Amino acid sequence: MSVHEVLAQMSDVAPTALASAEPAGLLPARQQMALSLGWHIIIACFGVAFPAIIFVMHLRGIRRGDQVALDLAKRWAKVSAVLFAIGAVSGTVLSFEMGLLWPGLMGTFGDVLGLPFAFEGLAFFLEAIFLGIYLYGWGRIPPKRHVLMVLPMAVTGVFGTYCVIAVNAWMNVPTGFRITDGEITDVEPWKVLFNGHAFMQFGHMWVGAYMVTGFAIAGVYAVGMLRGRRDRHHRLGFLVPFAFATIAALAQPFVGHFLGDGLADRQPSKLAAFELAETTGDGPSPLRLGGVLIDGEVKGALDIPYLGSIIAQSSFTEPVPGLDTVPVEDRPPVNITHLAFQTMVGIGLLLMLAVLLYWFMRWRGRDLLDHRWFLRCCATAGPLAAVALEAGWIATEVGRQPWIVYGVMRTAEAVGDYTARLWWVLGGSVLLYGAMTFGAAIVLRSMARRWRRGDSDLPSPYGPELVGTATGKGTDAGEERR
Structure with missing residues (x-):
């Protein structure tokens, strides 16, 4: 029995009325949560993927004695510290919003969700500790030990993100509890943390984080090359994150397909919205590109026969379940869900083709980094990857509506009754995130200007003196700071 049905019984009101x-x-x-999550999720990508990219660059610098690689690793670590700081603010805002905006959810399922949120907080603190050690360890910790400080950052960033994704996966496929006479009983929080759907959903987000981070960093150096800075610093700064983005872009379509496998059984209404299937046909369903649903009729779509069933159902004959199988009150906003899903898929395929083109041409002996048109494409790849990530989350979250916990609690049942104050909170949040x-x-532009002037470090009135560097031959600028 769902909470929705329990509330209906207690109030003698029909479920459809509720x-x-x-x-x-x-x-x-909803607007507040969309703003906070949409902003924070981009910053979170750098916490997931940036440490691994820094580690590879730093390790390259140590093993090959490559000062350019060491300089890049050091600069990227400082950039990650800035992003970590603002991510800490937006993450703290989100933690308060879970209780402020959705007291029905947290009040009812707090015992179920407490464990993953607690682990996420612990992972956040550990990541901050090792980030500080790594930043202040340049020239103070032996090189081979210093580079290892990045690994705990990478592990804790990934684990913390997994804990949050596990909560979202639970909202899509709830488990680890029973509802008895309107009360939550038999709570098993470990099932929330390690349910099978969480692994696949996290994999999709994890790969997406590498796409956003890799393409964004590579795009910065592509812009630099467009402005005439075609030195080794820019080429290496482009190639390492671009290699990470390449692997992610090639893997993401397959990860996404495996995540969607079985969606017809888990959330048929979401699948129907993804595919813009207004009715369930007798034969194979087409893949609908574009289009919107107006008054129950699909308009403006390009249908590709059979492909909808092949992709969504892994079958040449089985139709995609249509919206006619879902009660009207349980249907999501179809057009938003459909267009967001297709935006995500379309951009993902475009980025996959772009990286394939680059490496194919490189294999044939042509370097596309010498062509301005390709550099312009790379400069736009980071923003496009971010748009694809946002579109994917819109498709996931809007497609689950009207449920906050699918099939158990409706979003309307979870929200708090703070109407006037919530609008003020939303306005304040817009100002906060804008600031x-x-x-x-x-800050990042100021750091970039100083680096272009050749400045390596700013004097610190409280930091310890540098006595060496990662290479053991002086500071990164070639001198000791006494």
């Missing part, structure tokens, strides 16, 4: 009666605070709560974005851009 479903249609949306609290006034629902809209601002953080502006501040981060100013």
Whole structure:
């Protein structure tokens, strides 16, 4: 028995009546959560993927005695510290919002969700500790020991993200509890943390994080090369993150396909919205490109026969379940879900083709980095990857509606009754995230200008003196700071 049905029994109100009666605070709560999650998820990508990229660059510098690689690793670590700082702010905001915006969810399922949130907090603190050790370890820790400080950063960043994704996976496929007479009983929080769906959903996010981070970093150096800075610093700064992005871009379509396998059984309404299937046909379903659903009729779509069933159902004959199999009150916003899903898939395939083209041409002896048109494409790849990531989350979250816990609790049941105050909170959040974005851009641009002038380190009134470097031959600037 779902919480929705329990509430209906307690109030003697029909479930459909409860479903249609949306609290006034629902809209601002949704807008607030969309803003916070949409902003934070991009910063979180760098916490997941950046440490591994830094590790590879730093290790290359040590093994080959490559000072350019060491300089890049050091600079990237400072950039990651800035992103970590603003990510800490947005993550803290989100932790408060879970209780403020959705008291029905946290009040009912707090015992179920407590463990993964606790582990995520622990992982965050450990990541901060090792980030500090790594930043202040340049020239103070033996090189081979210093580079190892990146590994705990990478592990804790990945584990913390997994814990959060596990909660979201649980919201899509709830497990680890029973509802008895309207009460949550037999709580098994470990099932939330290690349910099978969480692994696949995290894999999709993990690979997406490498796409966003790799393409974004490579894009920065592509812009530098467009402005005439075609030295080894820029080429190496481009190639290492681009290699990470390449692997991610090639793997992502397959990871996404495996994640979607069985969606017809788990969330048929979401699959119907993804495929814009208004009815369930008798034969194979087409793949619909574009189009919108207006008054129950699909308009403006390009249908490719059979391909919908092949991709969604892994079958040449089985149709995609249509919206006609889902009660009207349980259907998600179809057009938003469909267009977001196709935006994600379309950009993902475009980026996959771009990396294949680059490495194919490199194999044939042509370096596309000498062509301005390719550099312009690389400069746009980072923003495109971010758009694809946002579109994927929109498809996931909007496609689950009207449920906050699929099949158990509706979003309208979880929201708090703080209508007027929630609009003020939303306005304040817009200002906060705008200020953080502006501040981060100013700081990063200032750092980039100093690096282009040749400045390596700024004097610190409280830091310990440098007595050597990662190479043991002086500081990174070639001198000791006494």
